[in-house]
Amino acid sequence: MTDKRKGSSETIRAICTEDISNINTLSKNRYNDNNDPQLFKDWLAGLIDANGSLLVSKNRYTSCEITVSEKQLILLTLVKRNVGGTIQKRSGSSAFRWRLHNRPGMLNLLFTINSRLLLPRRCDQFKTVCKQFNFLCLERNHFSSDNAWLAGFFEFEGYFRVNKTNLQLGITLTQKEKGLLQDIANEMGGRIYYDKSWDGWLYSASSKNDIAKWIKYFSRFPLISWKQIQLFRFKKILLYKSRGVHLSKDSKSWLRFKRLVSHF
CATH class of the missing domain: 3.10.28.10 (Homing endonucleases)
Structure with a gap:
């Protein structure tokens, strides 16, 4: 019987290791109009x-x-x-x-x-x-994860989250209207919840497979503000967890992991 958890952990390790080392290379001047x-x-x-x-x-x-x-x-x-x-x-x-x-x-x-x-x-x-x-307004496109729209949108509406109690990681978006979040969930995975505290909708991706989709997306269409640094730290935490560092509390790596989580 195949261990699905092992497979997803290997996927996380692969994409996090690759992207962390190249975090600035992809984003530098990526969205310059003259380039693309x-x-x-x-x-x-x-x-x-x-x-x-x-x-x-x-x-x-x-x-x-x-x-x-x-x-x-x-x-x-x-x-x-x-x-x-x-x-x-x-x-x-x-x-x-x-x-x-x-x-x-x-x-x-x-x-x-x-x-x-x-x-x-x-x-x-x-x-x-x-x-x-008197400008002709074209019909709007449909959401696609194959372009950079979501990267621009995430700069303001998206968040990387780490629960410091149970170390659960997640990616969230918030909106007053459900429709756009549903379109995003259809391609990126994750779930949508109604939050009555502010009468809006919350998108959340927390499974390894869904988070992997997001990280692969950002490797193609990188963030460029301070959220790029948050993504870097988020991936390091993912990488540590995939290696089981959070379970070995006597190691130097665990101390680095603990410090990374506490400052997230």
Whole structure:
């Protein structure tokens, strides 16, 4: 009889060992529009879906904004490099805002993300902006794990989690609407739960096979903000667990494992 747990542990060890050593190689300049326009377009749409706003003022001026914490500033730097706009520190906080509002820049942005936004409320904003330019709004794509949209979306809406009591690891996403999370679960595995504490939905992947899907995805479409470092630590914990380090409490490796978990 085949030991399925052994097989999944070997899979975890293989993908974690390979990816940890190359964590910066894949992500450096990966989403530069000049290197791969299609990759950048999907990644940018994921960012805007997760934490952006497409706006029309009372005077019918259009704009797009993304606000981030200081730890995510690299995201805005990359967006500005490829589509223009300005970055300003928000007064009285440690947050930064990227804003694009000039007409040529907005038209270029509409071309860039047309059909690539997936969140219904963001698609509605996009349509409203398109009307100001008489711009043809294409039907939105379906979710696919074969492009960089999910990497951009995860930068804001995704989390790596470690339960320090039972050492259970998981990957989560949250949304007010269930539909998009269900599309993600259909391809990436995992389950969806309703959370009445905030009247929203939680996606969670915790099995070895589902987590392996996510790690393989990020090896193709890497994270680039501080969450890249979280992914690095997450994979190290996975790797230690797959080797049974968490069970041998007298070893030096166990001390490193314990320190890694406590600081996660």
